[in-house]
Amino acid sequence: MEKGTTIEIRWHGRGGQGAVTSAELTALAAMREGKYAQAFPSFGPERRGAPVLAFNRISQDTPIRIRSGVVKPDIVIVLDPGLVTLINVVDGLKPGGALIVNSTRSVDDLKQEFSGDWKLAVVNASAIARELLGVNIVNTTMLGALIRATGIINMESLTEPLAEKFGARSKSNFEACNRAFKETAQDKITTTGPKKQKSFQAEKLPRWNELLVGCAVTDVGNTKRFCTGDWKSEHPEWNDAVCIQCGICSIYCPEACISEQSDGYFRSNPFFCKGCGICAQECWTKAIKMVEGS
Amino acid sequence: MASKRIGIEASLAIAEAVKLANTDVIAAYPITPQTHIVEGLAEMVANGDLDAEYIPVESEHSAMSACLGSSAVGARTFTATAGQGLILMHEVLLVAASMRLPIVMAVANRALSGPLNVWGDQSDAMVTRDGGWIQIFVENGQQAFDQVICGFYIAEHPDVLLPTMINVDGFHVSHVIESVEMLDRKTVDEFLPPYKHKYVLDPDNPVTLGCFAAPNMYTETRKALDTAVRESKKVILEAWKKYGDLTGRYYKPIEQYKADKADTLLVLAGGYSENAMDTIDKMQSEGKKVGLVRVRLWRPFPHDEMVEALSGASNVIVFDRAISLGGPAPICSEIRDTLYSVEKRPRIASIVGGLGGRDVSPADFEKIFEIGLERIKSRRADETYMYGVRE
Numbered sequence: 001m002e003k004g005t006t007i008e009i010r011w012h013g014r015g016g017q018g019a020v021t022s023a024e025l026t027a028l029a030a031m032r033e034g035k036y037a038q039a040f041p042s043f044g045p046e047r048r049g050a051p052v053l054a055f056n057r058i059s060q061d062t063p064i065r066i067r068s069g070v071v072k073p074d075i076v077i078v079l080d081p082g083l084v085t086l087i088n089v090v091d092g093l094k095p096g097g098a099l100i101v102n103s104t105r106s107v108d109d110l111k112q113e114f115s116g117d118w119k120l121a122v123v124n125a126s127a128i129a130r131e132l133l134g135v136n137i138v139n140t141t142m143l144g145a146l147i148r149a150t151g152i153i154n155m156e157s158l159t160e161p162l163a164e165k166f167g168a169r170s171k172s173n174f175e176a177c178n179r180a181f182k183e184t185a186q187d188k189i190t191t192t193g194p195k196k197q198k199s200f201q202a203e204k205l206p207r208w209n210e211l212l213v214g215c216a217v218t219d220v221g222n223t224k225r226f227c228t229g230d231w232k233s234e235h236p237e238w239n240d241a242v243c244i245q246c247g248i249c250s251i252y253c254p255e256a257c258i259s260e261q262s263d264g265y266f267r268s269n270p271f272f273c274k275g276c277g278i279c280a281q282e283c284w285t286k287a288i289k290m291v292e293g294s
Numbered sequence: 295m296a297s298k299r300i301g302i303e304a305s306l307a308i309a310e311a312v313k314l315a316n317t318d319v320i321a322a323y324p325i326t327p328q329t330h331i332v333e334g335l336a337e338m339v340a341n342g343d344l345d346a347e348y349i350p351v352e353s354e355h356s357a358m359s360a361c362l363g364s365s366a367v368g369a370r371t372f373t374a375t376a377g378q379g380l381i382l383m384h385e386v387l388l389v390a391a392s393m394r395l396p397i398v399m400a401v402a403n404r405a406l407s408g409p410l411n412v413w414g415d416q417s418d419a420m421v422t423r424d425g426g427w428i429q430i431f432v433e434n435g436q437q438a439f440d441q442v443i444c445g446f447y448i449a450e451h452p453d454v455l456l457p458t459m460i461n462v463d464g465f466h467v468s469h470v471i472e473s474v475e476m477l478d479r480k481t482v483d484e485f486l487p488p489y490k491h492k493y494v495l496d497p498d499n500p501v502t503l504g505c506f507a508a509p510n511m512y513t514e515t516r517k518a519l520d521t522a523v524r525e526s527k528k529v530i531l532e533a534w535k536k537y538g539d540l541t542g543r544y545y546k547p548i549e550q551y552k553a554d555k556a557d558t559l560l561v562l563a564g565g566y567s568e569n570a571m572d573t574i575d576k577m578q579s580e581g582k583k584v585g586l587v588r589v590r591l592w593r594p595f596p597h598d599e600m601v602e603a604l605s606g607a608s609n610v611i612v613f614d615r616a617i618s619l620g621g622p623a624p625i626c627s628e629i630r631d632t633l634y635s636v637e638k639r640p641r642i643a644s645i646v647g648g649l650g651g652r653d654v655s656p657a658d659f660e661k662i663f664e665i666g667l668e669r670i671k672s673r674r675a676d677e678t679y680m681y682g683v684r685e
Contacts, residue, residue, distance in 0.1 A: 044508065208514035208521075213455055214394030215515050216493035217502035 001035070001060040007152055008070040009056035012089050013079035014233060016048040018139030022079070023054035025143060025165065029157035030058045038064050049231030049274045051087055058152060075150055078102060079138050081126070082293070086230050088200040090114055099189070100145050102126060102138050107187045113198070114189045121149035123184040125176075126292070132176040133169075136233065136292070140166075140173040144180030155181065228255075232275025234290040240265050243287040249279035297541070299475045304435035304467050307474045308374070308400050308460075309334030311442035313344045314482040318369035321349035321360035326412045327464035328376040328402035335372075354379040358386035358397075365395035365457075366503055368494035370446065373397065376464055377404030380418045384425070390457045391426025392519055393504045396449030396489065397457040399427075400442060402468040403564065403615075405650035413651020414464035416564060417616040419592070420624040426519050428458040428526055429592040431563040435474045438462050440543055443482060447533045450489040454526045461592070463565035463615075465651065477541065485540055524594050547596035548603045549588045552578060556585025558609040558667060559640070563589035563625060566615070566654050573659035584663060589625060600632045610640045611666030613659075613681075615648040623678050643669045647681030658682070 001007065009026065013019030020041045027039035035058055042053040055070045072092045078084055081103040090099060095117040102125035103110055111120050123145045125138035133141075140162065147155055158177065162170040212218065236249075236258075249266050250258040257272040258279060268279070280288040302310070308331050312320070320339070322332040338344040347364070351357045357373050365371040375383060380401055390397055403419055405411040419429060428448060432438045441460045449458040462468050493501045507515050527547070538544030551567070552574050553559055560570055567588045577584045587603045604610055614623035622630070626644035633639040643666035648654040654662075662681055669675045 203510075205510055206514065208517035211514060211518045213492060213522075214392065214503060215505065215507065215518075217505060218493065220500045220502070 001058070001152065003060050004062065006057055006059040006062065006064060007074045007150075008072065009058070009075040009077065009146075009152075010070050010073040011054040011056075011077050011079065012083050012087070013052055013054070013139070014048075014083070014231060015050045015052050016137075017079050017233075018137050019052055019054040019079055021165065022077070022139040022142060023056050025140070025158060025161050026056050026146065026153060027058070028161035029153040030056075032157045032160065033153065035060055036063050042069065047231070048276070049233075050228070051083060051231070073097065075100065075146070075152070077142055077146055079125075079142055080233055081105070082230070082233060084110070084113060085198060088198075090116060090118070091200075093118060098149050100142070100149050100184075102142055102145075107185045111187055111189050115191050116189055117191065118189045119149060119186060120189045121145055121184050121186045123180045125180055128176050128179050128183070132172050132179065141176040141180045144177040144182075145184040147177075148181045148184040149186060227271040229257075229269070229271040229273050232273060234275040234277065234292055235270065235273060236268055236275070236277070236279050236288045237291045238266060239287045239289065242285045244285055246284060248282050248284060249288060252278050252282040254278060297475050297477055297481070299473050301471055302435065302474050302476075303330060303469060303471045304438050304462065304474075305330035305402070305469065306334045307435045307439040307476075308442050308462070309338065310476060311439045312372045312398075313338050314477060314479060315370065315372075315443055315446045315486055316483075317344070317346050317372045317446075319347045319349065319361070319364035319371045320373065321351055321357045321364065321371070322373045322375070323351050323354050323357045323379060325354070325376050325379040327404060327414065327468045328374045328379070328400065330468070331374040331400055331402070354382040355386060358383040358390065361397045361399075362386055362390050362393065362395055363495075365390070365397050365491075366393065366495045368489065368491050368496075370450070370489045371395075371397045372399070372442075374400040374402070376402040377406055377412070377418045380422060381406060384422065387422060387427065387457075388425040389504060391523075392515065394455040394519075394522065395457060396446075396455050396491070398442060398445040398449050398460070399457065400438070400460045400462055402462050402464040404464040411650040412464075414466055415615040415649045415651070416461065416463075417649075419459070419461045420616040420618070422459070423593065423624065426456065426523055427593060428454075428456050428523070428530070429461060430458070431461045431589055431592055432467065433463075433565050433567045433588065434467060435470065435472045436543070437545075438467065439474050439476070440537065440541070440545070443477070443486065444533050444537050444545070446489075447486055447537075448526065448530050450487075450491075451529045451533070452490075452492070454522070454529045455491065456522060456526055461564065467565040475541075481540060485537065527591070527594050527596065530591060530594075545590055546599070547591035548599040549590050550603060551586035551588065553585030553587055553603070555583060556607060557583035558611065558663065559585050559587050559604060559607045560611050560613060560659065560663065560666075561587045561589065561604070561625065561629065562613040562615070563592065564615065566613075566648060566659075569654060569656050570613075570659045572656035573663070576656070577660065577663065595628060595632070597632050600629060601636055604629065604633060604640060605636050605638065607640045609667060609670050610642045611663060612642060612644050613648075613654075613662060614644070614646045617646050617649065617678075617680075626678070641670045641675055643667075643675040644678045645681050646678055652682060654681070
């Protein structure tokens, strides 16, 4: 890192995927190297599966005072592959910055999605995490991709923070991190060539004098428009050959989004299913399997 | 207009006003010195004199919660409390304001613990100052009766829809039996239209009330609420004009007593204003240029009226019946703030007294004038002086 500069990182994850832990470990590692660093979540009520943010600021030699959110990051890291098409992950990403994504897709394929003067780094962190950690929680794995793509911290600096955070499990987490370091593929994103970058609409918010008396909300049932189904990274699939049509899945579904079809078998509504997996857990005949992707 | 003058305790005059207003729901918890108000109402409901739902609750927090619910379904709602009860209500109090629910509440102003003290001062009202309620101070039983009726008019007006608090000094007003001119049902019906809120909880026409605002919305909601409180003054003035035309009793946000030619003005809110009137009469008869300014409307703060009332005087003595521990006394600090932008402004002395029920007689107010003027003269006016404390 150059003297006098502050690097800002924005982490995109889903509630429960550990983006906040990623940011924390990054800051702790940087501070071990004598740098100044900050890590913080987006402040508010977080919900499992909902898109969440976490932030870092890292400075070589200057104490960091600013306490506001990062809006013009140097580095963006995306923990969940689905988020790339769901939200504008490159919003405010500085020219010359880096976008680091967990995806099964190749660098060549993924770079068609973006237009900007950025570096793109891609690793299939979910596969690594499942293999080495047994769960699709990629927060420590993605640290390897961060180190590979930016060198903002050294791999060794993570050893102690990982040990403090994960105890006996730190070894496998460190291994996942190292594996991602090796398997991260990189390329430059350009502004030219075929692009299919999605445009994202900014939320339109009312002026103060457009609010109804007492902030009453009159468009009843508007929560139906809030399709929380895009919070999931896994979805249930039914094996009807094993299913006994008992309906236990629909009873246990906390979102009440599993219903019986005309043929007597059950399915979830993908617009509201958050992929929690409770149906698969409760199914008597193991007819439900959680499958990656939304 | 049909009216009759009767002897009645101020608390019961308030209960009568609530009855005449055809109140639908009363939810309250008894607490001294407010108990007589809700006892009176409970009796009226029990005897069938008032067709209302009386909800006895287990605390003031529940009282205000029940009021919030009943006001939100479109029922005319009243409650009363005092001191610690008002403090216990505090959480729901602010929600009622933000939901724009026109609950009317009489507060028999009482000192705050600790030490425990059930007697009167205005600390309770001052603590709730910033919560979005309209606040009106009264000085006697008649004004208490009038302002409860006006309170419903103001609170429920479609341009206002804000909860309204009528501050009645505990004991010195609440418990005094005096003569009050009552109104008949027909007159009150004529003055007070039925309560109709645009957004009520109704299963046939569902709405969401009292929901959540993230950082990208909260500031706008507060701006909207602040504007509503400020702009309620128009309707307050309208209500008081109409009520005056009907009864001959006119009210103003800032009221003066023999203050036209005064060089030194005493400012205060609540029942002791009447004691101070005797003081003014006596001192004026001795040729002293003194006058009295009474704070009727406390929220929204009547900035222009206050400037007009005070800017002609050389000296202003503000008497607060509440203390801001470690800071300037509440009414005085707002008056100083108000006068700051006035080019030729009077000098101000801040005096705190009458705390926890300690009496402040007309003779005391004479001393308060003396002390205030002395402090202005000796340039010690910036400091709050505590009247009557044993040194």
